[in-house]
Amino acid sequence: MKALKISRKTAKFAVARLMSPVSTIGAAKFGPLSLVNESAPTMPNAEGWHRIQPRLTGICGSDLSLVEGHASTYFDDWVSFPFVPGHEVVADCDDGRRVVLEPVLGHACRGLPLPFEGAAPGDGDDYAHLVGGHLEPGIQTGFCTSTGGGWATELIAHDSQLHEVPDNMSDEQAVLVEPAAGGIHAALATWPAVQAAIQRGETPIVAVLGAGSMGLCAIAGLRRYVPQVRIIVGARYPHQQAFARSLGADVVVPAAELARAVRRESGGHIVGDYLSGGCHATIDAVGSSDSIMDCLKFTRPRGRVVLLGMPAVVSLDLTGLWHRETALIGAYTYGTESMPDGTKRHTFDLAIETAADCQLNRLVSATYRLDDYQNALAHAAGAGRRGAVKIVFDLRASDARNKKETN
Amino acid sequence: MPRPGFVLEVDKSTPPILFWRGENFSLEKLPAGRSRVIYAPEPLPAIEDVDGAIRHALLNPIEQDPLPEQLFPGMKLTIAFDDVSLPLPKMQRPDIRQRVIEAVLDMAAEAGVDDVHIISALALHRRMTEAELRHAVGDRVYDAFAPRGTLYQHDAEDPENLSYLGTTPHGEDVEINKRAAESDLLVYVNINLVAMDGGWKSTATGLSSYKSLRHHHNPETMIHSRSFMDQHRSELHKSNWRMGKVLLDSGVKVFQIETTLNTDTFPSPFGFLAKREWEWKPSDRMTFLASTKALNRTPTRLARKIFHSIEAPHQMTSVQAGDVEAVHRITTEHVYKQQLVEVKGQTDILTLGIPYISPYNVHSILNPILVMCMGLGYYFNMYKGMPLVREGGVIIMTHPTQPDFHPVHHPSYIDFFEQVLADTTDPKVMSEKWEKQYAEDEWYKHLYRTTYAYHGVHPFYMWYWGSHALQHCSRIIIVGGDPKTVRRLGFIPASTMDDALEIASDVVGRAPTITHLHAPPLMVADVS
Numbered sequence: 001m002k003a004l005k006i007s008r009k010t011a012k013f014a015v016a017r018l019m020s021p022v023s024t025i026g027a028a029k030f031g032p033l034s035l036v037n038e039s040a041p042t043m044p045n046a047e048g049w050h051r052i053q054p055r056l057t058g059i060c061g062s063d064l065s066l067v068e069g070h071a072s073t074y075f076d077d078w079v080s081f082p083f084v085p086g087h088e089v090v091a092d093c094d095d096g097r098r099v100v101l102e103p104v105l106g107h108a109c110r111g112l113p114l115p116f117e118g119a120a121p122g123d124g125d126d127y128a129h130l131v132g133g134h135l136e137p138g139i140q141t142g143f144c145t146s147t148g149g150g151w152a153t154e155l156i157a158h159d160s161q162l163h164e165v166p167d168n169m170s171d172e173q174a175v176l177v178e179p180a181a182g183g184i185h186a187a188l189a190t191w192p193a194v195q196a197a198i199q200r201g202e203t204p205i206v207a208v209l210g211a212g213s214m215g216l217c218a219i220a221g222l223r224r225y226v227p228q229v230r231i232i233v234g235a236r237y238p239h240q241q242a243f244a245r246s247l248g249a250d251v252v253v254p255a256a257e258l259a260r261a262v263r264r265e266s267g268g269h270i271v272g273d274y275l276s277g278g279c280h281a282t283i284d285a286v287g288s289s290d291s292i293m294d295c296l297k298f299t300r301p302r303g304r305v306v307l308l309g310m311p312a313v314v315s316l317d318l319t320g321l322w323h324r325e326t327a328l329i330g331a332y333t334y335g336t337e338s339m340p341d342g343t344k345r346h347t348f349d350l351a352i353e354t355a356a357d358c359q360l361n362r363l364v365s366a367t368y369r370l371d372d373y374q375n376a377l378a379h380a381a382g383a384g385r386r387g388a389v390k391i392v393f394d395l396r397a398s399d400a401r402n403k404k405e406t407n
Numbered sequence: 408m409p410r411p412g413f414v415l416e417v418d419k420s421t422p423p424i425l426f427w428r429g430e431n432f433s434l435e436k437l438p439a440g441r442s443r444v445i446y447a448p449e450p451l452p453a454i455e456d457v458d459g460a461i462r463h464a465l466l467n468p469i470e471q472d473p474l475p476e477q478l479f480p481g482m483k484l485t486i487a488f489d490d491v492s493l494p495l496p497k498m499q500r501p502d503i504r505q506r507v508i509e510a511v512l513d514m515a516a517e518a519g520v521d522d523v524h525i526i527s528a529l530a531l532h533r534r535m536t537e538a539e540l541r542h543a544v545g546d547r548v549y550d551a552f553a554p555r556g557t558l559y560q561h562d563a564e565d566p567e568n569l570s571y572l573g574t575t576p577h578g579e580d581v582e583i584n585k586r587a588a589e590s591d592l593l594v595y596v597n598i599n600l601v602a603m604d605g606g607w608k609s610t611a612t613g614l615s616s617y618k619s620l621r622h623h624h625n626p627e628t629m630i631h632s633r634s635f636m637d638q639h640r641s642e643l644h645k646s647n648w649r650m651g652k653v654l655l656d657s658g659v660k661v662f663q664i665e666t667t668l669n670t671d672t673f674p675s676p677f678g679f680l681a682k683r684e685w686e687w688k689p690s691d692r693m694t695f696l697a698s699t700k701a702l703n704r705t706p707t708r709l710a711r712k713i714f715h716s717i718e719a720p721h722q723m724t725s726v727q728a729g730d731v732e733a734v735h736r737i738t739t740e741h742v743y744k745q746q747l748v749e750v751k752g753q754t755d756i757l758t759l760g761i762p763y764i765s766p767y768n769v770h771s772i773l774n775p776i777l778v779m780c781m782g783l784g785y786y787f788n789m790y791k792g793m794p795l796v797r798e799g800g801v802i803i804m805t806h807p808t809q810p811d812f813h814p815v816h817h818p819s820y821i822d823f824f825e826q827v828l829a830d831t832t833d834p835k836v837m838s839e840k841w842e843k844q845y846a847e848d849e850w851y852k853h854l855y856r857t858t859y860a861y862h863g864v865h866p867f868y869m870w871y872w873g874s875h876a877l878q879h880c881s882r883i884i885i886v887g888g889d890p891k892t893v894r895r896l897g898f899i900p901a902s903t904m905d906d907a908l909e910i911a912s913d914v915v916g917r918a919p920t921i922t923h924l925h926a927p928p929l930m931v932a933d934v935s
Contacts, residue, residue: 257825264822269850 001040003152004373006032006066008081017069024381027068028374033085035373041148041156044134046111048159051094052101054395056175056367057150058088059380061212061287062310063142067377072312078127079143080136086150086393087142090165090174091157099162100177102348103140104333105147109158110135120346121160122335140333151370153395163348172361175392176217180360181351183217186308186331187226188347190281191340193304193327194229197280204229205279207262209255209295211235211244212383213363213390214308215285220358222283223248225350226340232265232279234258237384247358262298273297274320281306283331289314296320296328306331367394409449412748412930413683417442422684424923425695426760426805426904428887429773430710431702432680432695433805435758435904442921443754445795446683447930450669451745453722457503460726461510464664468729469737474511474662477592478518485590486511487561487614490529491539492766493598494668495927499718503666505545507596507726511664512548524586525552527560528595528613531620531855531862532767533816534560539770563616563862564852571618572657575649579622581657584614588659595731597665601789601929602742603635603644605665606735607651615650617846617864622646626834629874634788636931638739651731663731665738668721669745670928677717681928707811714763715770743931750795750932755919756911757796758904759786761806762927767861767869771813775892776820776828776866778806783883784872786924792934794879795922801882801911803904808888808896815859819851823866824895832897834874842867881914 009032016031043049063085065071087103106121107114110133115124131137138144141157148155165174190206197204206222206229208215215235222231233244234255241252253261263270268277278300284291287309293316295305301324308331321328334347354360365388368376373393380391415421423434424444437444454460465474478484488504491497508525515523525544527535541549544558552558561584562568570588572581587593587610595613599605612620622628623646632641654661673680677698679691687695702710725741727734763773765781773781782804787794796802812821827841842864845851851863877883883898884907890900901907911919924932 253825253829260822260825263850264826264844267849269853270818 001038001152001154002370003036003038003084003148004033004370005036005082005084007034008032013069015069016067020068020070024068024378025374028377031067031069033067033373035371040154041146043156044146046134048109049156050159050162051154052089052091052099052157052162053154054086054089054091054150054152054393055098055171056090056392056394056396057086058175058179058390058392059376060088060179061214064377064381065310065312068381070312075139075143078130078137078139080138080145083138083143083145084149084152084155085142086152087140088175088178088392089141089150090171090177093162097162098165098174100165100174100348100352101141101150101157102161102163102181102334103142103178104161105130105135105138105140105144106160108160118336120335120348122333151373151393153370163352166352166356169352169356170361171396172364173355173359176213176360176363176390177348177351177355179213179390180217180220180354181334181347182308182331183214183219184221184225184350184354185334185337185347186218186283186306187221188337188339189306189329189331190222190229190283190304191226193281194226195340198228202280205232205262205266206230207232207234207258207279207282207295207298208249208285209234209258209282209291210285210309211240212285215283216240216243216247216363216389217360218283218285218308219244219249220247220354220360224354224357230265232258232261234261237387239387240384240389243363243389259294259298266300275300277301278303280304283308285309287311289316292316296324296326299326301325303327304329363389364392365389366391369393369397370395409451412448413446414748414750415444415446415683417444424684424925425680426758427762428760428805429807430707430714430763432699432760435805437758437921437923438908441918442923444923444925445748445750445930445932446925447670447681447928448745448748450671450722451724453669453724454726457506457723458510460723461507464726464728465510465514468662469727470730470733471662474728475514475518477662478515478520480519482520482522482591483589484515484520484523484592484594485526485587486523486594486596487526487528487584487587487610488543488596489598489609489613490527490532491535491543491769492532493604494600494719494721495764495766495769496672496717496719497542497769498668498721500542501545502543503598503668503723504543504596505548507664507666508544508548511594511596523552523557525558526584526587526614528609529561530613530615531563531617531865531868533855533859533861536859561614562856564856569616572659573653575653577646577649579646579650580618581611581650581653582616582619583610583654583659587614588657592660592662594662595664597663599665599667599738599742601636601746602638602739602931603641605738606644607647607654607731608644609663610654610661611647611650617862619650624868624871626838626871626874629834629871630878633875634790634794636788637791648732661731662728663734664726664728665734666723667725667738667741667745669724670930671720671722672928674717674720707809711763711772746929746931747791747933748930750934753793753795753797753934754800754922755797755915756801756803756908756921757787758803758921758923759805761804767865768813768816771816772811774812774817774820775808775810775824775896776869778804778808778885779896780869780872782873783876784869786926787873787876789924789926789930790932790934795924795932795934796880798879799881799914801884801915801919802876802880803884803886803907803911805886805904806888808885808892810889810892816861817866818854818860819845819848819863820861820866828895828897832877834871834877837867837870882911884910
């Protein structure tokens, strides 16, 4: 099996961190990532496990953080090294199905009781299972040494993680299902603030800062599942702005102009750096100190900031959050959603619908062979300025797969 | 004897011509044989006894009784005066407004008038700071009236202090400052820097509200004002005159005092700016070189501070008082006498060096919208007869045009730049789609009323000001401007004058005729 693997070598992480501002290729070359040929992961001695062969696997911002050595040490105890990254996966399953992977390594795949009947892998409010059961620690596939990851020609996955792809859905649409699920989850996380606005008779306003793949998926999620909202988007690049509009944003401005755009929509004053009011909820799809601060400044008092972009270590003046009683919540992943109409849905089911209906395949900007991973990662790291959104590895023509098919 | 204005035909021996570039300048070589440069007339002689002339005007008004005869104990007297937008640059102390107001107050005191209010007629402009008010009216007047609350600034968003006087036959609402409307006499103290100032514009615009202003500060009026400097062909002028009639019919009694200034614009260290280049002495060349070199190294903020500290040695050339229209006819003659330059025919290209200042950025920043307004609104309109550039021609401006805005003075300009110009640069479209939102925005109103911000609708007016030029010209090019900002304005960026001429050649050919308006000092081209 050919795979890109991350090993736990502190010095290599340090090198990657030093090199990444200058060259992502350098970080990929001299950092903790290496291209290896080795045996496929061993199947656990349990029911419901399959070998899957990725067709397309996306490169996510959290993957890049790891490769570039920027990921928080928080994850040190929640992952197991060495591991193969890659969790945005559309694959062929050994039972003949074409599947997308719901990567969270939840209770079912670890042989542990579900937190409630019908729970999705991401459900539960005690994360002990993520470091227990019959797998090594790992929050999800792509961070666990037991399962392998999508940046390989083969990995293992549990039934609870697999969703069959409809025949009429392309691989390019299917590879966007996982990011779409993340975006939808964030979109639905704005609902308490949106609902309060509706109850007051106001037009709910949700701002989205950042329009990379996650921001765009959040916009699509808002438009489909929280349709009452007026969506204002701050997007840095023209192609991102165009995608944001086409996915349903009402107002799209350059990211630096978002605060004033929110004021124009919501009314109120600008007092110092803050709006006196602001939007009811904000989705931060960037996850930097600056982006979080900006969101706190233009979200109205007692509003809600949903952190979709992975932040790592940030420096924030939280006086405003304290004074305005702003809710700052994370939106890591997906599971069972409470919909605005009171029903329960699994995020992945919503995401499969969304990826197809919104034709999210258009967000796939370039595909690379696994061997060309250094250029692929460099492209992903510079996606915005290079006019791209989602960069994926195309494993459909990989040697291992061809060899197997020939046999 | 001052020399009249002059049109220089550029030949091979003509030295490079000075162009303003915001807080700096450059010398540009214009093509010989097909370029011309228009220079302003030299400053007319000043009236030596200014106070005597003012007193004479008040005692011998035109088509009205002498001022003292109109003053009586127990009357309500209101004195309104032009705001910080005039003159440009601000004049050396004492400001002419101070001298006139002091003369009026002396007569009021002699007549036993004690109910006197003094109002800055700022319309939708920003409020003046204490320092600016002191500069305009003098410390004595300020200290006597401001602490008692009887020297203040017109508030166009204060419904309690506005009087609705009716409509013109054209359906234009007329609403002005209540105190002014209800006074027994309204004395207006004007500085007439250009021909469109003064007359009924002083009261019908300076003391009015958005409800009134919107009837003439709109694309339709601006497009049909050809030009603002030619009363007989200015819809803006006609609308103000119609409103003036409503004021008269409503019983508002106005005693208009108008003054004109000469074109002595820059004090001695900057004297070379007003000179004709071939007459520069070695000392002028040295000053130019030293200035530009130093300014190249000076942070923009500091450069702005230096330039805005300039106080012009303007001198008064006339003062007349009495009936608004009769006074203004004479005032306009004086303005033309100082500023008119005869010019034969139009050219393919008009070049304009945009300076650091306009009426709307005193002690502030000439932001991109004001750059447009200065070039297309003011300089383009400095004509009588016909524009200096032919229809379908090109305007080339020189200015850095950075996306810099004064956050206190121009808050709605920032939104206008980010929202409106991102959507449209068409004055008619923006007036229909966006103007109301900006005019009624509560935050902008709050800032206009309580801080030093221009009214929310003001950037629209600045854009409308250039409506005729936008319609008339096929290309607008800015040399040296920030490319992204220039494109947001809907214009074309060029790095050098040669580049600009190359770009212009698409529409005016490779050997276009060129006119450069060598301003400031201000002038009006009488184009035949």
